[in-house]
Amino acid sequence: MSTTTTSTSGKKSAVKGAVAAAAGVAVLLGGAGTFALWNQSGSIGTVGTQTGALSATFSDQTTWKDVTDGADNDIADIAAFRMVPGDTVVGTTTVDVTATGENLLVDAGLDAGAANLPEGVTATVLLSDGTDSGAALELEGSNEGTLHRLTADVTLTFDPDTEGSENTAIDLTNVKVDLQQRLHGAAGV
Template structure:
């Protein structure tokens, strides 16, 4: 067989395969609805701080126990201070299979601007200790969709321990911002 004949046969087989892969040629067709024109609506997940009871900052240090801090912006922290923020939050979740957890947001304590060595040192010292308890537990999982009221206690501890020359003295006159000090709720797999 010559090359032209072999090429024509191969070309014919290729055309047949292409036509066969495209399906059969049908002139009649029909369709039926999937889902009977149903509507799907998304759920939601929100968190809001309650106005009552009023949120409060307290401080403990040695013999001082839970003294109320009326204005955290004017409070001057020292090593040994344990600052606590207590507030009530409402977490609302709608969605048939919704499950969520709550906790302290990332980057909760950051160096204030302008960023200085003192601000960074204080942020490092306080940020390492930031914790949150939700209804007295370090972990909280929304038990079911709906509205849930939780008591949140966020704690920032300036340890009275370690090497003051390398850990505490560099933080003198430092300032931190709590703009990212947030309670974060996040959906998790059910």
């Protein structure tokens, strides 16, 4: 009669190997969530680019004229001038706008909203860049930067039919030329 002896040490080794393999898989899955796969990455070019800019220098010198009823009289000191109903005065100043960017479009116009003008007093602007003029202009930029020298004529008119508004200050620092970038395809000036 033959005797067969079964060794349990072989089964224990197989179980230990399976446990070790499962632990290795769990470590891989727990760390990154997936198995590591081959990958590559590279640069999209050898140089960079940069963003454009919109800058402006507003002159601190404004010359004023009294143009009431067709007159053309210089106003030496606008702070000492007192407007009355029927008056029209024009202030002329310059704005140097530098538009840097291939697709940069800038709308330039008057922002008198914060001026808090007295009742009956209105402000309008005529902008000119030497080739075009109007209440608003469209300015284009370039990669090198395009300089636009604007002349701004701001006209203040006091309606002759206005009652009241006596001894009311007109804060001219809040009558401003507004420069606003506009997206291509958007309605402009």
